[in-house]
Amino acid sequence: MEGSELDIFPENLPGISYKELYEKTWDQIAKDFHPYISLEKRPDTLGPQALFDATRDLLTKIMKDSPSDLQAILYRIDLKESQKSNHIEQLTYFIVRREAQKVWLRKSFS
DSSP states (O other): OOOOOHHSOOEEEEEEEEHHHHHHHHHHHHHHHTTSSSOOSSSSSSSSHHOOOOOOHHHHHHHHHHHHGGHHHHHHHOOOOOOOOSHHHHHHHHHHHHHHHHHHHHHHHH
16 A cells, blocks of 8 residues: 555544544445445454455455446445546555545544
8 A cells, every 4th residue: 555544544533543443444345345245354453554455355356256346336435536447556545545534524524
């Protein structure tokens, strides 16, 4: 993954720890990938790299097993058209970043 943790996760977290942000980001990823792929459990250790690796693995599986579902997943995640890359590393980065942003916004404004 390129960049630092703060490239994906906000520096000032309103009433949420990084641990909680990582957990809620994973939960959001699982929600947006469901029902297209089954996520049986959360990674043992959650942090930026674990989220990135697990999401990349999900994308790889989707692209291999049912590539037609990818567009539906990206729509659910709500990526900008300019972020819909064919490069898996870049797409993974945009997905994790967007999912973390959703969690952060929900926590900030609810």
